[in-house]
Structures are given as C-alpha cells and as structure tokens.
Amino acid sequence: MAGRELQDGHFYRLPLIPLLFAFMAGLIAGRLSDLPFLFTGAWVAAAAAGFDLTRRVICHKPALFCPLLLFFALGVISIAAWQTPFFPPPETKPLFDSGYMKICGTITGPPRMEAFRTRCVLDQLEISGKKSALYQPAGRIQAAFYGKTPKLSPGDRVRFRSLIRPFHNFNNPGGFDYRQYMADQNIWAAVYTSGKRVKEAPPSAQKPGFQNQIHRLRIRLDKTVSSIGADDAGAVLSALVVGKRHRISPELQKSFNRAGVSHLLAISGLHMGIISVCAFMVFKWMISRFRIFLYTGLAFKLAAMLTLVPVICYAMLSGFSPSTQRAVVMIAIFLTAIARAAPYHRVNTLAVAAFVICTIHPPSIFSVSFQLSFAAVSAIFYGIYLFFKPGGGPEKKSLRVIGRIKNFMLISVFAIAGTLPLVMHHFQQATFLGVIANLILVPWIGFMVVPLGLAGAMIFPVSGTLAVWLLACAHWLLGPAISLIKMMSDSPVGAFETFSPTVPEVICAYGLLAGLGLIWRGKTTGIRKFAAIGLVPVFLVSAADAGYWMHKRLWHSDLRVTVLDVGQGHASLVEFPKGYTMLIDGGGFSDNSLFDVGARILAPYLRQRKIGTIDTVVLSHPDSDHLNGLLYILNHFQVHEIISTHIRADTSGYKKFQEIINKKQIPHPRLDHVNAARKINGARFEILFPHPDAEIACAPCSGANNCALVVRIRYHDKAILFPGDIEACAEGLVVQQAGEKAEADILIAPHHGSKTSSTSGFLDVVDPKTIIIPVREGRYQMPSQSVLDRYKKRNIKILRTDRQGAARIRIHEGTLEIRTKQKPRFNQMLNRGHNY
Numbered sequence: 001m002a003g004r005e006l007q008d009g010h011f012y013r014l015p016l017i018p019l020l021f022a023f024m025a026g027l028i029a030g031r032l033s034d035l036p037f038l039f040t041g042a043w044v045a046a047a048a049a050g051f052d053l054t055r056r057v058i059c060h061k062p063a064l065f066c067p068l069l070l071f072f073a074l075g076v077i078s079i080a081a082w083q084t085p086f087f088p089p090p091e092t093k094p095l096f097d098s099g100y101m102k103i104c105g106t107i108t109g110p111p112r113m114e115a116f117r118t119r120c121v122l123d124q125l126e127i128s129g130k131k132s133a134l135y136q137p138a139g140r141i142q143a144a145f146y147g148k149t150p151k152l153s154p155g156d157r158v159r160f161r162s163l164i165r166p167f168h169n170f171n172n173p174g175g176f177d178y179r180q181y182m183a184d185q186n187i188w189a190a191v192y193t194s195g196k197r198v199k200e201a202p203p204s205a206q207k208p209g210f211q212n213q214i215h216r217l218r219i220r221l222d223k224t225v226s227s228i229g230a231d232d233a234g235a236v237l238s239a240l241v242v243g244k245r246h247r248i249s250p251e252l253q254k255s256f257n258r259a260g261v262s263h264l265l266a267i268s269g270l271h272m273g274i275i276s277v278c279a280f281m282v283f284k285w286m287i288s289r290f291r292i293f294l295y296t297g298l299a300f301k302l303a304a305m306l307t308l309v310p311v312i313c314y315a316m317l318s319g320f321s322p323s324t325q326r327a328v329v330m331i332a333i334f335l336t337a338i339a340r341a342a343p344y345h346r347v348n349t350l351a352v353a354a355f356v357i358c359t360i361h362p363p364s365i366f367s368v369s370f371q372l373s374f375a376a377v378s379a380i381f382y383g384i385y386l387f388f389k390p391g392g393g394p395e396k397k398s399l400r401v402i403g404r405i406k407n408f409m410l411i412s413v414f415a416i417a418g419t420l421p422l423v424m425h426h427f428q429q430a431t432f433l434g435v436i437a438n439l440i441l442v443p444w445i446g447f448m449v450v451p452l453g454l455a456g457a458m459i460f461p462v463s464g465t466l467a468v469w470l471l472a473c474a475h476w477l478l479g480p481a482i483s484l485i486k487m488m489s490d491s492p493v494g495a496f497e498t499f500s501p502t503v504p505e506v507i508c509a510y511g512l513l514a515g516l517g518l519i520w521r522g523k524t525t526g527i528r529k530f531a532a533i534g535l536v537p538v539f540l541v542s543a544a545d546a547g548y549w550m551h552k553r554l555w556h557s558d559l560r561v562t563v564l565d566v567g568q569g570h571a572s573l574v575e576f577p578k579g580y581t582m583l584i585d586g587g588g589f590s591d592n593s594l595f596d597v598g599a600r601i602l603a604p605y606l607r608q609r610k611i612g613t614i615d616t617v618v619l620s621h622p623d624s625d626h627l628n629g630l631l632y633i634l635n636h637f638q639v640h641e642i643i644s645t646h647i648r649a650d651t652s653g654y655k656k657f658q659e660i661i662n663k664k665q666i667p668h669p670r671l672d673h674v675n676a677a678r679k680i681n682g683a684r685f686e687i688l689f690p691h692p693d694a695e696i697a698c699a700p701c702s703g704a705n706n707c708a709l710v711v712r713i714r715y716h717d718k719a720i721l722f723p724g725d726i727e728a729c730a731e732g733l734v735v736q737q738a739g740e741k742a743e744a745d746i747l748i749a750p751h752h753g754s755k756t757s758s759t760s761g762f763l764d765v766v767d768p769k770t771i772i773i774p775v776r777e778g779r780y781q782m783p784s785q786s787v788l789d790r791y792k793k794r795n796i797k798i799l800r801t802d803r804q805g806a807a808r809i810r811i812h813e814g815t816l817e818i819r820t821k822q823k824p825r826f827n828q829m830l831n832r833g834h835n836y
Contacts, residue, residue: 016351016352018068019068020351020354020355022067022068022075023071023072023075023355024354025075026042026072026076026077027362028365029075029076030077039080042072045070045073048069049069049073052066053070078362079362082184082362087139087188089139091138092135092137094135095127095135095164096166098129099130100161100162101127101164102129102159103125103141103159103162104127104158104201105122105126105143105157106123106124106155107122107152107154107156108140108154109154110218112246117145117147117149118144118145118152118195119142119144119145120145121142121143122143125137125139125141127164137188139187140187140188141190142189143191143192144190144192147196150200154219156200158198158200159201160199162192162193162197165190166189166190167182167190168776170565170567170601171806172564172565172601172605174500175565175605184366214317217461218242220460221317221460224460224464224468225237225242225471225475226238230247232482234247235247235249235252236265237475240264240445240449240450240453241453242318248265252486255486255489255490256485257427257495258429258489259434259437259485259488260431260434261434261437261441263372264441264446266369272311272314273327274446274447274451275311275314276307276310276335279307283303284300287306301339304335308332311331312328315328325356325364326353326354326370326377329349329352333352333353346381350374350377353374368422371426375419376418378418379417379418380411380414380418382418382517383414383517387521408439409439412435413435416434418513421505421506424501424506425502428497428499429495429496429498430495432495433491436488437488445481448474452473455470456468456470497636500607500608502545505542505545508538508541512535515535516535518531552609553610556575556578557577558577558813559574559575559576559683559713559812560574560575560809560811561573561574561713561808562605562806562808562809563806564605564806565774565805565806566587566588566629567587567589567802568775568776568782569585569624569625570625570626570724570774571584571586571602573605573606574713576680576682576683577681577683577715580680581611582616582617583602583614583630583633585619585627586598586617586626586627586630586631587601587626587628587629588626588628588653592628592632592653596628596629596632598629598632598633599632602629602633603632603633603636603637611637612637612638613639613640614637614639616641617630617633617634617643618709618722619644619657620644620708620724620725621705621709621724621725622644622648622653622657623649623705624651626725627653627654627657628653630657631653631660634660634661634666639664640666641666641669642666643687645671645690645707645709646670647707672691672692676691682715683713683715684713684714686711686741687711688710688738688741689710689726690710691737698730700729702729705726705730705751706726709722710726710730710734712742716811716813716814717814718745720745720809721744721766725750725751725757726757727750727751727757728757731750731757732761734765744767744768745769745770746771746772747766747771748771749775751782752773752775752780752783753788754782755781755784755786755787758787760790763791763794763796770796770797770798771791771797772800773800773801774801783800799818804821805821806821807819807820
C-alpha cells in the first residue's frame with residue numbers, strides 16, 4: 001500500500017515538507033545529544049542513505065525512508081560547526097589563559113552605543129602576546145569599550161590590549177544558554193577595555209566588501225533619522241527603515257509587546273510585501289509604456305523580475321534578519337512563478353524559505369525570530385485554508401470593504417493564535433488587545449509610515465533633501481501611533497504575564513488549535529473525524545501534564561531548595577511540602593538597567609515551575625547582590641509577606657524596594673513582630689540571628705553584613721543553614737545565641753566564601769557535610785583559598801554555583817539528595833555521621 005501510494009506521488013506531493021522536517025529533526029538532535037558519537041554515526045548514515053537513494057533512482061524504484069534518513073543525517077552534520085568540540089576553534093584555546101593580549105581586528109556590523117560603553121564585533125583577527133606567536137583564529141570576538149571611545153564604523157580596523165575571556169552562562173535549569181547563543185553567531189570570546197586604549201590600525205589586506213558599504217549607508221540613514229527626531233518616534237522609524245533597534249528603550253519595547261504589535265518593529269513580510277507591491281506596480285506601469293512588451297505578454301514577467309532588485313536591496317539595507325530572509329525567499333519564489341507563469345503553492349514556498357535559511361545558517365532554527373516568523377505565517381496559511389473560500393467577493397463596494405476588514409481581522413487572529421504558545425514559552429506573556437491593535441496600527445504604520453520611510457531610504461543616495469522630507473512625514477505620523485500603543489499597553493486588559501509552557505505543552509497547544517480548526521471548518525466529514533481522533537492523544541497528554549504539575553506544585557510531600565546561579569550574589573527558592581514557596585534573597589547587580597537578575601533569571605525560573613505566588617520573601621540584608629533581583633519579583637508576582645531586618649541602605653535599589661512595598665501594600669512586619677520559629681507544612685523555619693531587635697543584637701559588630709538574617713530550615717532530621725553575608729564577628733554571636741540550633745547538613749557559604757567568614761568555631765558548631773558557595777569566579781577574590789582549604793580539611797563536600805551551576809536539594813523521608821546543573825547527577829544520601 002505504501003509503495004503504491006509513493007508511486008502515485010501522494011506521500012511526496014509536497015516533497016520539501018517531509019524532507020524539511022527530517023532536516024530540522026537532525027539539527028535538533030545534533031544540538032541536544034552527545035555530538036561526537038552522533039556526528040560519526042551521521043556520516044555513516046548519510047553515506048548509506050545516499051548510496052541506497054542513488055541505487056533506487058538508477059533502478060527507477062520508489063524511495064520513502066532513505067531520503068528522510070539522508071536529510072536527518074545532513075542536519076546533524078550541518079549543526080556540528082557550532083557545537084562543542086568543534087566550536088570554539090581549537091586554535092583559540094591557548095588565548096584564554098595568556099594574560100593581556102595584543103588584539104587587532106576589523107569591526108563588522110554597526111557598533112552599539114550603550115549607557116557607558118560601545119559594543120561591537122571584530123573579525124579578521126590577529127592576536128599575539130608578549131612571548132607568544134601571532135594567531136589568526138577563525139571566528140569573531142565581541143568587544144566592549146568603556147568610557148570615551150573613538151568614532152567607530154563598520155570596516156574600521158582597530159588595535160588594543162585586553163584579556164580574552166570565554167562567555168559564561170548563568171547555569172540554572174531551563175536557563176538561557178548565552179554561550180551557545182554567541183556560538184551560533186560565530187563569536188567565541190569577549191574582550192573588555194578602556195576606549196582610550198583603542199587605536200586605529202592599518203587596513204586589513206582583505207577589503208571591507210559590499211556588506212560593510214551597506215552598513216555605512218545604514219549608519220548615515222540612522223543619523224539622518226536621529227537628526228529629524230531623537231524621541232521614541234525616531235527610534236521606531238530607524239527600526240522600520242534600516243532595521244536598527246538599538247535606540248528603542250526597554251520601556252517602549254515592552255509597550256509594543258504588551259499591545260501585541262511587536263512584529264511591526266521587525267522588517268518582515270509586511271514591510272517586504274509593501275515594497276514588492278509598490279515596486280511591481282511602478283515597473284509594470286513603466287514597461288507598459290512600450291507596446292512591444294504588451295503585445296508579447298512580457299510586461300508582467302519583466303515587472304516581476306525587476307521587482308526582485310529593490311526587494312533584495314531593502315533586505316540588505318535592513319540587516320537581513322531571519323524574518324526578512326523568510327520574506328525575501330517567499331517573494332522571490334512568488335515573483336519567479338509569475339515570470340514563468342507557473343503555479344504557486346504557498347505551503348511549499350514556506351518550506352523552501354525555511355530550507356534556504358536553515359541551509360545557509362543552521363542555528364537559525366533555534367532563534368526566537370525564526371520560530372515566531374514561521375509560526376505566524378504557517379498559522380495564516382492554515383487559517384486561509386480553513387476560512388477563506390476561493391472565488392470572487394461580493395458585488396457591492398460596501399460589502400467588499402466590510403469583507404476586507406473582516407479578512408484582515410481574521411489574519412490578525414491567525415497570526416496571534418499561531419505565535420501565542422511560542423510567545424508564552426519564550427516571554428511568559430500573552431495579550432488581549434492584539435487584534436484591535438493590529439486592526440488600527442498595521443494600516444497606520446504599514447501603509448502610511450513604512451512606504452514614506454522606505455521611499456526616503458531609497459531616494460536618500462540620490463536626493464538627501466527629498467529623503468529628509470519624506471522621513472520627517474513618516475516621523476510625524478509615528479508620534480500619535482506610539483501614543484496609542486502606550487495607552488493600550490497601560491490598559492489593565494492589554495496584556496498579562498503567564499507561566500512558561502514546556503515544549504510538550506507547546507506541541508499540545510498547536511495540536512489542539514489545529515484539531516479544533518479542522519473539526520469546526522474541515523472540508524469533509526472524513527477530515528473532521530480524523531481531527532477528532534487526533535485530538536484524543538492530545539487531551540490525554542494534556543491531562544497527564546496537568547496532573548504532573550499539580551503534584552509537582554501542590555501535592556508533593558518533600559522539601560525542595562534550589563540555590564540559583566545569579567553570579568556574585570545569592571538567591572534560593574524554597575518549596576515547602578504542599579506548595580508553600582519562599583524566596584531567600586534575590587541576587588542582583590548594582591545597576592538593574594545593565595542586567596536585571598529578577599527579570600532575566602528569577603522570574604523565568606519561577607514561571608517555568610508554574611509559580612506565580614511567593615508566600616514569603618526573606619531579605620537577609622540590603623546589599624545589591626541580595627536585594628536588587630527581588631525588585632522585579634515584588635513588582636510582577638503576588639507576594640504575601642516580606643521578612644527583613646529593616647536595616648536601611650542608602651542605595652537606589654533599597655529606595656525602590658520601599659516604594660514597591662508601600663505601593664502594593666505588601667505586609668512587612670518589624671523583625672520583633674515576626675514569629676522567629678514556625679511550622680510550614682511539616683517543615684520548621686527558624687530565624688537564628690539577629691533577634692528580636694536587629695540593631696541591638698548586631699551592636700558588637702559593624703557593617704550591614706554582620707546584621708544579616710541567619711535562617712535555618714529543617715525537615716525530618718535534615719537541615720539547611722542560610723547565613724547571608726555574616727562575617728567572623730557575627731558568626732561568633734550566632735554560636736553564642738543559637739548554639740546547637742545552628743547545626744545543619746548543608747551550609748550556604750557565609751559571604752560567598754570570603755576570607756572574613758567561615759571561622760573554625762562557626763564550622764565546628766554547624767558541622768556541615770556539604771557547603772554550597774554562591775559566587776562568580778574572579779570577582780572580589782572569592783572564594784578565598786584559605787577558606788576552601790578549611791573546608792577541605794574537614795572533608796566537607798564543596799559545590800560552587802560558578803562551576804557546578806544551580807544546586808537543587810531535595811529532602812524526603814529522611815534522605816537528602818543534591819543535583820547540580822553541570823553534572824547529570826550529584827547525589828548524596830546523607831545520614832548523620834555517614835557519607836554514601
């Protein structure tokens with residue numbers, strides 16, 4: 001039966017679809033699995049499948065599985081260049097531990113101007129040390145120059161001295177893999193130096209090339225737009241015209257996201273479609289002036305081929321993002337079909353676009369832009385199949401207008417529904433006003449602002465005055481549009497934050513949407529029945545998933561503690577039996593505008609675990625590396641109680657902390673009004689120090705660190721001690737006041753393993769079997785080697801968040817288990833006096 005179906009051409013009626021899925025499956029397998037073993041197997045499989053396919057073609061026999069195996073193997077092989085051990089290039093390894101290096105490179109792409117630094121990417125590298133030879137490694141590095149920096153442009157060659165550092169991840173379960181993200185861009189290291197040290201170097205033997213000339217034109221256009229207006233409208237216009245979004249503030253980006261119109265900021269099918277339609281009409285009108293082309297029927301064909309020129313030029317001008325690549329490929333296929341008078345199949349065209357992008361740059365499949373772009377277009381095509389009937393529209397003009405508005409609203413619904421599961425997965429957010437916002441803003445921005453901006457960009461090399469006038473008109477139109485976007489964003493029903501669905505949940509969501517669509521609008525009874533049967537496993541998997549998360553969140557009987565990797569800081573999530581949650585500290589950096597630990601580490605982790613409410617937040621002391629990550633959590637999660645010493649700090653972070661508490665009226669009792677020992681669903685929570693009056697209890701010592709809360713959590717006969725950043729003086733007071741109550745199986749290292757903490761007397765009383773050090777290597781000389789030696793002398797197991805990643809602790813029925821992010825399993829069964 002299968003052979004007959006194959007011979008009739010049913011299975012490969014759209015041949016690129018199964019081959020594309022096989023290729024993408026190979027890319028995913030290569031990313032997730034043990035690559036060296038799989039890579040060797042992929043070459044063997046590709047050779048075998050290629051041989052079998054060749055034999056079948058020669059013998060005129062059908063081939064069903066060998067093409068799929070071949071493309072799966074090619075996918076594995078294609079992704080290898082961006083994976084360990086093939087990346088970073090082997091010749092770069094000696095450069096990481098060689099001290100300050102002389103670095104010379106060519107700036108590729110436009111430099112990004114940030115608050116106090118300039119960031120750019122360098123290629124064509126030449127690197128040498130004092131005694132080392134000259135290296136010319138493949139790949140690129142990311143450079144950051146702080147302070148006053150010379151004016152830099154793409155194609156400039158610069159030289160300076162700097163350490164070369166590898167990229168570091170925050171190694172938390174489900175966390176963003178920044179190192180792999182940079183590897184996908186062929187960037188293998190980072191350098192950081194003063195802008196005063198950056199000098200101009202002689203031009204490279206390699207010419208800058210056409211791409212850098214395009215970058216220079218983009219910079220000139222961006223400066224022109226900035227001169228017209230340096231406000232939000234100017235930033236958005238720059239994004240629409242040249243694809244540069246660096247001047248869009250996080251607040252404005254958030255407004256676009258909440259209003260459901262963030263796609264307007266990306267140069268995608270909408271923008272490319274406008275320029276292709278306009279160009280096609282202009283070329284058709286020009287060519288139609290020549291009768292010979294009308295008589296021979298070449299007017300349409302020539303216009304279609306000429307339209308490719310402005311489409312490709314604008315794609316290059318806008319930066320050629322994945323959404324732009326997809327649009328260009330699809331428009332090119334469509335125009336080629338017109339030129340050849342050939343049939344045009346939208347699904348196969350979408351597959352061609354995906355195939356081209358994944359072949360040119362295989363890691364594109366893992367980018368959010370690629371996923372959202374193709375999800376939106378696929379959903380639109382699916383909706384057109386279900387809801388749009390072939391044939392002409394109504395006769396009356398008024399009905400035609402109503403029909404077009406209805407169709408436009410439907411397309412917006414399809415695009416929003418098609419991207420919703422992925423948006424929730426990546427951004428933990430959904431929007432209600434997206435359809436209405438798109439109905440108003442897509443015609444406003446897409447058919448008025450974009451044409452004016454694009455016309456200005458195209459005319460700019462010829463007539464700067466006319467270009468400025470057109471760009472100024474576009475800027476004027478953008479002002480009211482952005483005001484409307486902000487108003488919709490601030491609406492209480494504009495958008496809401498969600499839990500982060502897992503990959504199986506995303507697949508189930510798409511299966512549910514597709515199945516319900518077919519049941520409602522299926523063309524035949526057979527299709528509707530098939531869809532109904534297909535929904536059965538979707539519902540079963542969804543029900544099992546719901547049961548799993550109900551148990552994991554609310555029905556479990558164990559105590560779970562996760563000491564997160566937040567760099568040089570501390571944050572621990574405690575999940576008590578039956579779902580009670582506590583967050584002890586939140587990590588953080590001195591300036592949240594540079595990196596917000598709460599928004600980018602804590603919140604995604606909590607939402608991945610389906611946690612939307614924190615019952616108790618414990619702030620050990622108000623230093624930035626413990627406090628600032630809590631600000632986002634207090635603002636965006638429901639918090640029932642805050643426990644802290646109420647000792648103040650003269651920092652902007654602490655002022656915001658107080659403002660949020662007052663604004664949201666979160667209970668924050670004085671420490672002497674807090675129950676210092678409480679039972680929480682069978683576990684015991686105790687504040688050991690300071691108590692009851694923080695300032696009096698800390699009086700013998702000085703500094704905020706020595707007034708930090710010391711908290712112990714005990715379940716069954718196992719205990720974990722959280723001492724904050726206390727130092728030797730406070731450790732002595734803890735020993736005096738708490739005594740044996742401070743004994744614990746696991747100790748979070750006081751003050752990140754500083755030499756001023758972890759005194760012998762304190763360790764004698766606590767007597768831990770395992771110590772977890774929340775630290776970032778190379779910062780503030782922590783942990784101290786003398787302290788590490790002290791731990792080792794006592795045969796204490798040491799875990800570090802900068803090396804092993806987040807530590808996940810589970811206490812259940814008298815057993816204690818520890819797992820770390822970097823190792824598949826680090827498991828200790830700890831009983832008093834024994835190590836197994």
